[in-house]
Amino acid sequence: MSLLEVQNLHTRFPTPRGTVDAVNEVDLRIESGEIVGLVGESGSGKSVLADTIMGIVEEPGEIAGGDIRLHGDSLLDLPESERRKIRGGSISMVFQDPMNSLNPTLTVGEQIAEMVRLHQPVGESIRLPAELKRKLIGSAKNSEAWRKAIEMLESVEIPEPESRATDFPHEFSGGMRQRAMIAMALAAEPDLLICDEPTTALDVTIQAQILDELRDLKDAFDTAILLITHDLAVVAEVCDRVNVMYAGQIVERAETNELFRNPQHPYTQGLIASTPRLDAPTEALQPIEGNVPDLIDIQFACHFAPRCPEATRECYEIKPDFRPVGESAENGTQTDENHVAACLRRGSQEERI
Incomplete structure (x- = not known):
C-alpha cells in the first residue's frame, strides 16, 4: 500500500468563459520515505494539484472526480473537521513565498x-x-x-x-524564512511534506543548502516529500522519481535517472532541451514553441499536440493512454510500468499511431 495515492483526480474552476480543468484525470503515487518530483511549466496545474491534496482549493474551485487516499483511506470521504486534523498534521506544506505565508x-x-x-x-x-x-x-x-x-x-x-x-519574519533573510517554513511544516512530524517551489526566490547557493537540508530532514523525520518545481536541475539533484505535468495532466513518469537518460514524451524532451547544461555550455538551447494552452474546454485530445513537432492528425483526435516506453518497449519486450508516457507516438511498434 502506498503512502499517498491520487486516483483519476479532477479539479475544476467554473468561470464566465467556461470551465477551467486545472487538474484533469491525474494519477499520482508516493511511497514512504521517498522524494517525488512534480515538474512542468508555470500554468501546468502543479500548485492546484498540491492544494487539492491538502484540501485547500479556494472557491469556486471544486473536486469534480477521483480520489485521494492516505494510507489507503480516502481523504475525500472525511468531514472537514477530520481533514483539518490531517492538514498540517499527517500532510504539511511549504509554500512558495514564505513572507506571505508567515504571520508578520x-x-x-x-x-x-x-x-x-x-x-x-x-x-x-x-x-x-x-x-x-x-x-x-x-x-x-x-x-x-x-x-x-x-x-x-x-x-x-x-x-x-x-x-x-x-x-519576527521581517528580521529573517529569504533563505532563513524558507527554513522557518520547513521547520513549521515538520513540527507536526508529518508523513508527507509537500514543497511548492521551495527554492524559486533564492540564489543558487541557498537553493543548494535548502535541497541538502530537505534530503537530510527526510531521513531524520522519516517523511516522504512531494517536490513541486519547474526547475529540472532541482529534480535531478534530489528526487527519486519524477512526474511530468502539462496542461493539467501527467504526461510522463519515471525514475529520475531514467527520465533524464531516456526522456520519451515530446514535452519532456522539450523541457530538457531548453535547459542549460554545464557539461555543454556552448550548445544552443531549443525552446518549446508556443505556450501552455488555455485550460478552458480544450478541444484536442492530446493537450500538447499544437506544440508538438511530431503531432499527426490522430494526436488531435485520439486521447493518448499511458504505455511503457524506452528502448525495450520499441520491440514489445518491456513490461515494466516504472517508465510510462501518454503519447500515441511512443511505446511498442504495435501500439504506435
Missing part, C-alpha cells in the same frame, strides 16, 4: 510552537489566540511547545535558534 505580527518561534500545540500531544491550550498567549505568557518560553520550536529551528540550521526564535 508573531515571532517565528511562536508560529512554530503553535503548530506543535495543534498537532502534537503537548497538553497546551490551543483555544486562546496565539497573539494573546504571546502577550500573557511571553511566548511560553518554558513550555514544551516552545522548546520543540527551538529544536525545529536548530534542525533546519538556523544559527542561534534560541535568539532567532524571538525574531
